[in-house]
Amino acid sequence: MTNTTTNLKQLYETEYDRWLEATIKLLKNRQLTQLDYDNLIEELEALGRNEKNAVESFLEQLIRHLLLYKYWQTEFSQNANHWEAEIVNFRTQLKRRLTTNLRHHLEAEFLSIYQDALKFVKAKTKLDSFPKECPYYLQQLLDENWLP
Numbered sequence: 001m002t003n004t005t006t007n008l009k010q011l012y013e014t015e016y017d018r019w020l021e022a023t024i025k026l027l028k029n030r031q032l033t034q035l036d037y038d039n040l041i042e043e044l045e046a047l048g049r050n051e052k053n054a055v056e057s058f059l060e061q062l063i064r065h066l067l068l069y070k071y072w073q074t075e076f077s078q079n080a081n082h083w084e085a086e087i088v089n090f091r092t093q094l095k096r097r098l099t100t101n102l103r104h105h106l107e108a109e110f111l112s113i114y115q116d117a118l119k120f121v122k123a124k125t126k127l128d129s130f131p132k133e134c135p136y137y138l139q140q141l142l143d144e145n146w147l148p
C-alpha cells in the first residue's frame with residue numbers, strides 16, 4: 001500500500017469531503033494505483049443502493065396515491081386534488097432520477113413495490129377492496145398524462 005493510499009484511508013475516516021475531492025482528482029488524472037479502492041467501492045455501492053431506494057420509494061408513493069385516487073371513493077371529493085398533485089410530484093421525482101438501469105430495477109421489483117403500497121393503503125383506509133395484483137403497468141405509472 002502506498003503512502004498516498006494510507007493517507008486517503010485516514011482522510012476517509014476524518015474528512016470525507018477532502019477524501020472525495022482527492023479521489024476525484026486521482027481518477028481524473030488516471031492515478032489509479034493511488035486510489036483507496038476499499039472505501040471507493042463502499043461509496044459506489046452505497047450510491048447505487050441509495051438511487052435504487054429513492055426510485056422504489058417514489059414509485060411506491062405514486063402507486064399509493066393512484067390507488068387512493070381510484071378506490072377510496074368516500075374521500076375522493078375532499079382529497080382528489082391533493083392526490084393528483086402528489087401523483088404529479090412523484091412522477092416528476094421519478095423522471096428526474098430514472099435511468100435505463102434504474103428502470104430495469106423497478107421492473108424487477110415491481111411486484112414487491114406494489115405489495116408495499118397495497119399494505120399501506122389498506123392500513124390507511126381500512127378497506128379491503130384494492131386489487132391483489134397491480135392494475136397498472138409501469139409505462140402507465142410513468143405517463144404524466146395518465147390517471148385511472
